[in-house]
Amino acid sequence: MSRIVVGPFNRVEGDLEISLDLEAGRIESARVNSPLFRGFEQILVGRAPLDALAIVPRICGICSVAQSAAAAAALADAMGITPPPNGQLARQLIQATENLADHLTHFYLFFMPDFARPAYAGRPWHAAVAQRFTAISGDAAAEVLPARASFLKLMGFLAGRWPHSLAIQPGGSTRAITAGERIRLLALLREFRGFLEKRLFGDSLAVVAGLDSKAALLAWAEGRRGDFPTFLAAALDLGLDKLGRAGDIFLSHGAYGLFPAGLWLQGRSAVFDASRIAEDTAHAWLIDSPPRHPANGETIVAADKAGAYTWCKAPRYAGQSAEVGALARQLMAGHPLLLDLVAHDGGSVVARVVARLIELALLVPTMETWVQAIRPGEPFCAQGQLPDEGSGVGLVEAARGSLGHWLSIRRGRIERYQIIAPTTWNFSPRDTDGLPGPLEQALVGLPAGEGAPPTVQHVVRSFDPCMVCTVH
Amino acid sequence: MKVLWLQSGGCGGCTQSLLCAEPRPLFDELRDAGIEFVWHPALSQASGEEALAVLEACASGQTPFDVLCVEGAMLRGPSGSGKFHLMAGNGRPLIEWVERLASHARYVFAIGSCTAYGGFSASTPGNPLEACGLQYDEQTPGGLLGADFRSAGGLPVVNIAGCPTHPGWVVDSLEKLALEGMSASDLDEFGRPLFYAGELVHHGCPRNEYYEFKASAEKPSDLGCLMENLGCKGTQAHADCNLRAWNGSGSCLRGGFACIACTEPGFESPGHAFQETPKLAGIPIGLPTDMPKAWFVALAALSKSATPKRVRENSLADHTVVHPAVRKGGK
Numbered sequence: 001m002s003r004i005v006v007g008p009f010n011r012v013e014g015d016l017e018i019s020l021d022l023e024a025g026r027i028e029s030a031r032v033n034s035p036l037f038r039g040f041e042q043i044l045v046g047r048a049p050l051d052a053l054a055i056v057p058r059i060c061g062i063c064s065v066a067q068s069a070a071a072a073a074a075l076a077d078a079m080g081i082t083p084p085p086n087g088q089l090a091r092q093l094i095q096a097t098e099n100l101a102d103h104l105t106h107f108y109l110f111f112m113p114d115f116a117r118p119a120y121a122g123r124p125w126h127a128a129v130a131q132r133f134t135a136i137s138g139d140a141a142a143e144v145l146p147a148r149a150s151f152l153k154l155m156g157f158l159a160g161r162w163p164h165s166l167a168i169q170p171g172g173s174t175r176a177i178t179a180g181e182r183i184r185l186l187a188l189l190r191e192f193r194g195f196l197e198k199r200l201f202g203d204s205l206a207v208v209a210g211l212d213s214k215a216a217l218l219a220w221a222e223g224r225r226g227d228f229p230t231f232l233a234a235a236l237d238l239g240l241d242k243l244g245r246a247g248d249i250f251l252s253h254g255a256y257g258l259f260p261a262g263l264w265l266q267g268r269s270a271v272f273d274a275s276r277i278a279e280d281t282a283h284a285w286l287i288d289s290p291p292r293h294p295a296n297g298e299t300i301v302a303a304d305k306a307g308a309y310t311w312c313k314a315p316r317y318a319g320q321s322a323e324v325g326a327l328a329r330q331l332m333a334g335h336p337l338l339l340d341l342v343a344h345d346g347g348s349v350v351a352r353v354v355a356r357l358i359e360l361a362l363l364v365p366t367m368e369t370w371v372q373a374i375r376p377g378e379p380f381c382a383q384g385q386l387p388d389e390g391s392g393v394g395l396v397e398a399a400r401g402s403l404g405h406w407l408s409i410r411r412g413r414i415e416r417y418q419i420i421a422p423t424t425w426n427f428s429p430r431d432t433d434g435l436p437g438p439l440e441q442a443l444v445g446l447p448a449g450e451g452a453p454p455t456v457q458h459v460v461r462s463f464d465p466c467m468v469c470t471v472h
Numbered sequence: 473m474k475v476l477w478l479q480s481g482g483c484g485g486c487t488q489s490l491l492c493a494e495p496r497p498l499f500d501e502l503r504d505a506g507i508e509f510v511w512h513p514a515l516s517q518a519s520g521e522e523a524l525a526v527l528e529a530c531a532s533g534q535t536p537f538d539v540l541c542v543e544g545a546m547l548r549g550p551s552g553s554g555k556f557h558l559m560a561g562n563g564r565p566l567i568e569w570v571e572r573l574a575s576h577a578r579y580v581f582a583i584g585s586c587t588a589y590g591g592f593s594a595s596t597p598g599n600p601l602e603a604c605g606l607q608y609d610e611q612t613p614g615g616l617l618g619a620d621f622r623s624a625g626g627l628p629v630v631n632i633a634g635c636p637t638h639p640g641w642v643v644d645s646l647e648k649l650a651l652e653g654m655s656a657s658d659l660d661e662f663g664r665p666l667f668y669a670g671e672l673v674h675h676g677c678p679r680n681e682y683y684e685f686k687a688s689a690e691k692p693s694d695l696g697c698l699m700e701n702l703g704c705k706g707t708q709a710h711a712d713c714n715l716r717a718w719n720g721s722g723s724c725l726r727g728g729f730a731c732i733a734c735t736e737p738g739f740e741s742p743g744h745a746f747q748e749t750p751k752l753a754g755i756p757i758g759l760p761t762d763m764p765k766a767w768f769v770a771l772a773a774l775s776k777s778a779t780p781k782r783v784r785e786n787s788l789a790d791h792t793v794v795h796p797a798v799r800k801g802g803k
Contacts (some may be wrong), residue, residue, distance in 0.1 A: 007559075010519050037556045042596045051747075060484070064485060110514075145491060152492055152720075153720030157721060160718065160724050160727015161719050162719055164485060345703035378789065381692050461561060
C-alpha cells in the first residue's frame with residue numbers, strides 16, 4: 001500500500017488537500033483535509049446580534065447571500081417576526097440569483113476544464129471540448145463571463161451589490177423595488193434565459209426541465225448542440241454516470257418554499273428533523289467532546305491533536321454522514337429525472353451535475369413569476385425588537401447544499417454562534433466511530449496515482465465544494 | 473505582465489467580484505492589455521503537483537513574474553507557526569510562500585481589506601489567528617512583510633482595499649501598472665490607489681437630497697439618509713462606490729443599507745453596532761471628513777428646519793409617497 005497527497009485542488013472555492021491510500025492503483029481509503037482555519041464563530045461572540053448580518057457574508061465570497069439569509073432567518077426566529085410578501089419575494093430572488101450564478105460558475109469555470117486535460121487527448125470529443133472549455137483561454141469563458149455579469153445585475157437592483165450585501169434583514173429586504181425596476185428585472189431574466197437556451201442547453205428551458213428519465217435525457221442530448229449535451233457525451237464516455245457514489249443518504253433544508261426539506265434514506269424521502277444533527281470533532285484540530293447539537297456546539301482549537309487531519313468538523317444526522325446539494329434538493333422535490341438517475345447508479349458525478357443544470361432550467365421561469373408577484377408600494381421589511389435573551393435557528397439552502405446557523409443571545413449580545421455549511425457535510429472527516437464523510441466514501445475504489453486518469457478530479461469537483469465556508 | 477495570485481485567510485469574494493468585470497469579459501480585457509495569470513487558484517487549469525511546480529519556480533526566482541496578488545489575511549498563528557493555513561499538497565505555511573514570492577515579485581498587490589489590513593480575521597478579541605495584512609496590522613504599519621518592505625519595483629504593497637473589492641479597482645490597477653507604471657504618488661497614505669480612494673462613498677450618493685436636509689431614515693428600507701441613525705459612514709469612507717456602479721446599477725446606499733467603510737483599515741471593529749450611529753448628546757460622533765463639528769451642527773439645524781414636506785415624508789417611507797411638484801405654464 002502507498003499513500004499519496006493530492007493538492008492544491010484549484011478551481012474550487014478555497015483550499016483542499018486529499019490523502020489517498022492506494023492498493024494496486026486503486027483508492028483504498030481517502031482522508032479529506034481542509035487546511036485553512038477561519039474562526040468566524042469566535043468573531044461573532046460578544047457582538048451585537050444584528051452585526052451578524054455584516055459579518056457572516058464575509059465567511060464566503062461565493063455563498064455570501066446564503067450566509068446572510070441564514071443569519072437573517074436565525075435572527076428573525078429570535079425576534080419572532082416574518083417578512084411581508086414583498087420581502088419574501090425579494091429574498092427568494094436574491095438567493096436564487098446567487099445560487100444559479102454559482103451553478104453557472106461551477107459548470108463553466110470550475111468543472112468543465114478538467115475534460116480539456118491532455119490525458120484525454122485520444123477521446124473523440126477532446127479537441128472540441130479543449131477548444132471550448134480550457135481554463136481562461138477557452139471560447140466558453142468569453143461568453144459565460146458576460147452572461148454571468150449581466151445576470152448578477154439583478155443584485156445591483158435587489159441587494160445593492162454582490163457579494164457582501166446588507167440588504168437581507170430579519171424583517172425582509174432594505175431595498176424596495178419600484179414598478180419601473182420590475183421591468184428591468186424581467187429584462188435581465190430574459191437575457192439570461194436566452195444564454196441558457198442558446199449556449200448551455202440548445203433547447204427551451206421548459207423542455208429541459210421536463211426531461212423525466214435517464215433514457216429521455218440521453219435521447220434528447222444525442223447529436224444536440226449545446227454545452228450540456230457536450231458534457232453528457234464526455235461524461236458518459238468516461239463512465240462518470242456510474243462513478244463518485246457516496247452513501248446515498250441525502251439531506252436538504254428545503255428552499256424557496258418550492259423544494260421541500262427532507263432526508264433521503266434507502267431510496268425514499270423521510271421527515272427532516274434538525275434536532276437529530278450533531279457535530280463530531282474526533283478528527284478535527286479542535287478539542288474533543290462528545291458529538292454536540294449545534295445549539296450547544298463549541299469550536300475550540302487544538303492545533304496539535306493526535307489523529308486529527310482537518311479543520312472541518314464532522315456533522316452527522318442521526319449518526320449518519322449525509323450528502324447535501326442540488327441533487328439532494330431535487331430528490332426531495334421528486335424530480336423524475338434525478339430520481340431515475342439515482343435509482344440507476346446512486347448519487348454519481350453525472351447526477352450531481354445534471355441536478356444543478358436542471359435547477360437552472362426550473363428556477364429562471366420561477367424567478368420571472370416572483371418578479372411579477374412583487375407589489376410596488378407595499379412594504380418590503382417588517383420591523384421587530386431583538387430580545388435581550390433568546391435563541392434562533394436559520395436553515396437555508398446555498399447553491400451547494402444545506403446551510404444552518406444556530407445562535408443564542410444573552411444580555412443583548414451574541415453568546416454562541418454555530419454554523420454548519422454545505423461542504424462541512426460533504427467533505428467531513430471521519431467521526432468517533434470511524435465513519436467517513438461523503439467525499440471520503442465517494443473516492444474509494446477509484447483509480448489514482450502514477451498514470452491514472454484524472455477521475456478523482458471530476459469526483460471532487462462534482463460536489464461543487466466551498467472550502468472557505470467549510471472551515472468558517 | 474505576468475500575475476501570480478494566491479488566496480489565504482479570506483472568503484474568495486474579491487475573485488468572485490472580479491469575474492463581474494464589465495463591460496468586456498475579464499479574460500479578454502486582461503489579455504488585450506498584455507496581462508496574463510501565471511496561476512490563479514480559482515481559475516487556472518493547472519492543479520496539484522503541476523501547480524506546485526509553477527509556484528516553486530516563481531518562489532525560487534527561476535521564473536520571473538511581475539505582480540504578486542494576494543487575496544486574504546495572513547494567518548501567523550498558532551504561536552507564529554502559520555499552521556492555520558498550510559499550502560495544500562505541500563504542507564508549508566502560506567505566510568512562508570508569500571514571503572518567498574514577495575521577495576521576487578516586481579510589485580505586490582493586496583487584494584481586499586483582509587490582505588491589506590487584516591480584516592475580519594484579525595477582529596476576534598485577542599486575535600487568536602494572529603492575523604494581519606501584508607504590510608499593516610489594522611492601522612499600524614508592519615504586518616507580515618514589515619513597514620519597510622519595498623518590492624523590486626520600488627513600491628510598498630499596493631492596497632486595493634474593499635470588502636469585497638470592486639472589479640474595476642483591480643482591473644484598473646493592473647492595467648495602470650501594465651500600461652503606464654505606478655509610483656508612490658498614485659497611492660494614498662494607506663497605500664490605496666488614489667484613482668478610487670481619492671473619492672468618498674458620499675460622492676454621487678443617490679440619497680444626497682436627504683443628506684442635504686438631514687431627512688434621516690429611522691428603520692431598514694426607509695429612503696432617507698442613513699448617516700444620522702443607521703450607521704452610514706459614506707461621508708468618511710474613501711472609495712468611489714457611488715460614482716462607479718456595482719453590478720450594473722448598485723452600491724450599498726443604492727441597496728438601502730449603510731456604508732460600513734469597508735475600504736478603511738479596522739472597519740471590521742468599529743466599536744459600535746454596524747447598523748447604528750453612535751451619538752453623543754444626540755449628535756453623531758463620526759462627522760464628515762474635513763468638516764468642523766460646530767459647522768455641521770449649525771448646518772444640520774438649519775437644513776432640518778428647511779426640509780420640504782416631500783423630502784421629509786419620503787425619507788420615512790420605502791417608496792416615493794410625494795412626487796416632486798410639476799410646475800405648469802412657466803419657467
